[in-house]
Amino acid sequence: MPVNCELRFFRPVTPTEVIKLVQALPDKQCLSDPLPTWLLKANVSVLAPFLCRLFCWSLQHRVVPSRMKSAYVTPILKKAGMDSADPTSYRPISNLSVLSKLLKQLVSQQLVAYLKDNDLLPDRQSAYRAYHSTETAVLGVLSDILLAPDSQGRI
Numbered sequence: 001m002p003v004n005c006e007l008r009f010f011r012p013v014t015p016t017e018v019i020k021l022v023q024a025l026p027d028k029q030c031l032s033d034p035l036p037t038w039l040l041k042a043n044v045s046v047l048a049p050f051l052c053r054l055f056c057w058s059l060q061h062r063v064v065p066s067r068m069k070s071a072y073v074t075p076i077l078k079k080a081g082m083d084s085a086d087p088t089s090y091r092p093i094s095n096l097s098v099l100s101k102l103l104k105q106l107v108s109q110q111l112v113a114y115l116k117d118n119d120l121l122p123d124r125q126s127a128y129r130a131y132h133s134t135e136t137a138v139l140g141v142l143s144d145i146l147l148a149p150d151s152q153g154r155i
Contacts, residue, residue, distance in 0.1 A: 005118045007111070007114050009059075010059035010060070010107065011059075011110065013052055013055050013106055015048035015052045018048045018052050019044050019045065021102055022040055022041055022044040022048070022051075023041065023044065025037055025098065025102075032072040032095070033095070033097050034097065035097065035098055035099065037098055051099070054099075055102070055106055058103060059106070059107070059110075064100075064103065067097075068097060068100040068103060069100070070096075071095060071096050072094070072096075072097075073092050074092070074093045076090060076092075078091050124137065
């Protein structure tokens with residue numbers, strides 16, 4: 001790990017960042033979310049400064065507001081044809097509010113940028129990286145396997 005490599009604080013977010021994230025949201029939403037995605041998208045230019053202030057406060061104080069920690073849990077039948085009267089036939093689906101998802105995305109962006117800037121991501125890391133996927137990970141492993149006989153045990 002590089003010397004003096006510490007993430008001591010998150011940088012403040014801007015209304016422009018918030019607008020960009022909101023515009024990128026999918027149109028689907030949890031029906032029990034108090035803030036419908038379509039309404040947020042339609043009014044993002046008005047709401048962005050307020051959301052920005054909320055997110056900056058949360059990042060600065062390292063606190064997620066308690067209302068943003070609540071999930072809407074929906075029981076879903078595991079497989080079609082299972083006994084719907086048996087509670088073990090269900091699996092819970094937890095949906096966070098759209099604001100929780102936006103805060104998570106802002107934190108994720110800053111963490112990934114920090115890890116990249118400080119060269120802390122392993123070369124084979126595929127998750128949370130642009131242009132990396134399970135396909136690139138599988139191709140890397142396959143390449144190692146195919147090259148192994150030529151290296152005669154020097155891997």
